[in-house]
Amino acid sequence: MKGEREQDQDQDRDAVDRIVEQWASARPDLDASPMRVLGRLSRVTRIVERELKALFSEFGLERGEFDVLATLRRGGTPGGMTAGMLARSSMVTSGAVTNRLDRLVAKGYITRDIDPANRRSVIVALTPAGRDLIDRAVAAHLENERRILAALDPHQQDDLAATLRTLLLSLGDEEATPRTLGDP
Structure with missing residues (x-):
């Protein structure tokens, strides 16, 4: 069973964390750290675009x-x-x-x-x-x-x-x- 601290850390993780970890496992010779920024920018952009579209349609x-x-x-x-x-x-x-x-x-x-x-x-x-x-x-x-x-x-x-x-x-x-x- 996970300790309280581990659960808190899991709650602070997002999809990008999992993707970077998967690349580290699949290709440990590559530095996937740029994905931490650009992946999040991409995901934020998609979410914000959806929110803006909904507002403008109102x-x-x-x-x-x-x-x-x-x-x-x-x-x-x-x-x-x-x-x-x-x-x-x-x-x-x-x-x-x-x-x-x-x-x-x-x-x-x-x-x-x-x-x-x-x-x-x-x-x-x-x-x-x-x-x-x-x-x-x-x-x-x-x-x-x-x-x-x-x-x-x-x-x-x-x-x-x-x-x-x-x-x-x-x-x-x-x-x-x-x-x-x-x-x-």
Whole structure:
């Protein structure tokens, strides 16, 4: 029978611990320790994506639609943004942005008009309904993120954020306008 300390240690183990141990047994010549970080990042990403998808669906949005609305809302210009600016801010292809814009226009959350200063550009702006929706959705999104991170105290969250920033920058992540509040 396991002692109390061993049971506590078992409770603190996750699937990644078991995978790393299995590799150590199957291939003791390999150092599987990077899996401790990257495996957990991958698993956390899947769980968080599922949680975000559920929240966005409560507002009748897909993640990409939320991204567009959030980018327009935080952009700070009441006149809107060009479709090209949106594409650069959201780091997706112009075709993907066009599909998102089409859906949001159909839902009545944005307008798309020719830029009077440059007739080759399209200006995308929030409608009052779109602004109201994104204001409610962002508030719920941030509360959802707080819930997701609740197991970490504020100091741990700061440390994790700093560590992940270091990793991202080392991998060539450029300083850019974030896609949405709290999104990668």
